[in-house]
Amino acid sequence: MATAAGEARCVKCGKEKSTVRCDGCSQPFCYNHLIEHRQELDKQLDEIEVNRDLFRQTLTDQSAKPENQTLMKQVNQWEQDSIDKIRHTANKARELILKHTTKYLTEIEIKLDTLTKQLRESREENDFIEADLQRWNTQLIEMNNELDKPSNITIQQDLTPLISTIRVNVSGNL
Ligand SMILES: [Zn+2]
Ligand SMILES: [Zn+2]
Structure with a gap:
């Protein structure tokens, strides 16, 4: 079959047809598959929007309750562990x-x-x-x-620290 000038193989169906090169990915598509290609991109945009909405909600939740932040939880955990060690x-x-x-x-x-x-x-x-x-x-x-104060019992303070301390380092302008 003769191939008309300007015709190329569609990357989807592999047929030699009139194609249009997508500006974004520079790949040739036949008309049918160009529509399909655009639909795929639309779907990907939809997914990004869904994820954006989810993130918007997460940000709102965290602004309302900063104590749920992972860093805060890390400090809380350290606090609890230290208290447990001392209490024990x-x-x-x-x-x-x-x-x-x-x-x-x-x-x-x-x-x-x-x-x-x-x-x-x-x-x-x-x-x-x-x-x-x-x-x-x-x-x-x-x-x-x-x-x-019974003479056979004394309390001695050990110099080895029971707990390690933590420090928050903030870099950049905040
Ligand atoms: Zn095609
Ligand atoms: Zn494309």
């Missing part, structure tokens, strides 16, 4: 103190019983001197101190 460490420390408190309270209880007996006996017998009074006084003061 504090709970462990309290647990350990409580466990030992029960033990030393029993010990103080026994010491106080002994002192009470001594005081009672000394009064009944009316047998005590200044040195006894001094000793009992010291014992009471010691028990008082021990009750407030």
Whole structure:
């Protein structure tokens, strides 16, 4: 079949026909397929418009609720994780103190019983001197101190930081 001048192969159907070159993609189309080609482009434009509408909604939502922003969520997550770590460490420390408190309270209880007996006996017998009074006084003061701050439990601060800090860096003009 002879090919008339100006005829080329349509990229869609591959037939040699009168074609029109699309300005956008520079490809030759027969008339039928040129219409189809334009329809395809229209469809793509439709999709972009749908996505634009979706993005418009996302932007509106985020302007109304900036706390939903991913960066904000990242900060919130860091905050929560840090609090959890601190709370966990504090709970462990309290647990350990409580466990030992029960033990030393029993010990103080026994010491106080002994002192009470001594005081009672000394009064009944009316047998005590200044040195006894001094000793009992010291014992009471010691028990008082021990009750407030048991000598075998101390709290030591570790220099290793429990949490890492965060910083927001903003570059450019804002
Ligand atoms: Zn064609
Ligand atoms: Zn085209």
